[in-house]
Amino acid sequence: MKKRIEKVVECIEYTGGLTIGKRYTTYSESERFYSVMDDEGDAEAYNKKYFKVVSEKEILEFEGFNLDVFGKNQYSLWVISDIELWNYDLKLIATPKDSPYEGKSREELIEIIKELKTNKR
Numbered sequence: 001m002k003k004r005i006e007k008v009v010e011c012i013e014y015t016g017g018l019t020i021g022k023r024y025t026t027y028s029e030s031e032r033f034y035s036v037m038d039d040e041g042d043a044e045a046y047n048k049k050y051f052k053v054v055s056e057k058e059i060l061e062f063e064g065f066n067l068d069v070f071g072k073n074q075y076s077l078w079v080i081s082d083i084e085l086w087n088y089d090l091k092l093i094a095t096p097k098d099s100p101y102e103g104k105s106r107e108e109l110i111e112i113i114k115e116l117k118t119n120k121r
Contacts, residue, residue, distance in 0.1 A: 001060055001061065001062050001081065001082070001083075002060070002061040003058065003059070003060055003061075004058075004059050004061070005056055005057070005058055005059070006025065006026070006056070006057050006058075006059050007025070007026045007029070007034075007053055007055070007056050008023050008024070008025055008026070008053075008054045008055045008056075009023065009024055009026060009034055009036070009051035009052065009053055009054060010022070010023050010024075010051060010052050010054050011023075011024065011050055011051060012050065012051060012052050013049065013050045015046060015047075015050050017038035017039055017040055017042070017044060017046075018036075018038055018039060018046065018050065019039055022039075023054055024036035024037065024038075024051075025037075027043060029048075030045075032047060032048060033045040033046060033047060033048060034046055034048055034051060060081075060083075060088065062079045062080075062081060063079075064077040064078060064079050064092075065077075065078055065079075066078040077092070
């Protein structure tokens with residue numbers, strides 16, 4: 001499990017690349033700076049004095065396992081936690097697995113398909 005704090009900050013003072021009154025989600029922070037996606041779409045570090053914190057929330061990240069399929073669009077996923085999760089709103093975010101076929105040549109892919117066909121018989 002990974003734990004992090006997600007902050008949403010509001011720009012309160014003019015600086016190039018940010019809009020006063022607009023809210024930004026922080027990517028990281030240091031002692032004096034927040035890293036946010038500015039209005040031009042660039043991730044930049046800005047001095048904390050340009051912002052006020054609007055919200056903070058604790059984010060817990062878990063690895064799941066034993067994914068079962070029960071029907072069309074019905075899944076079960078197991079997560080083991082050493083903390084009580086009843087006091088949290090849970091949201092599942094799925095990241096794609098690395099494809100075992102990435103970087104393979106056409107000939108290698110043809111061989112894989114032939115092996116799969118042979119093993120199904």
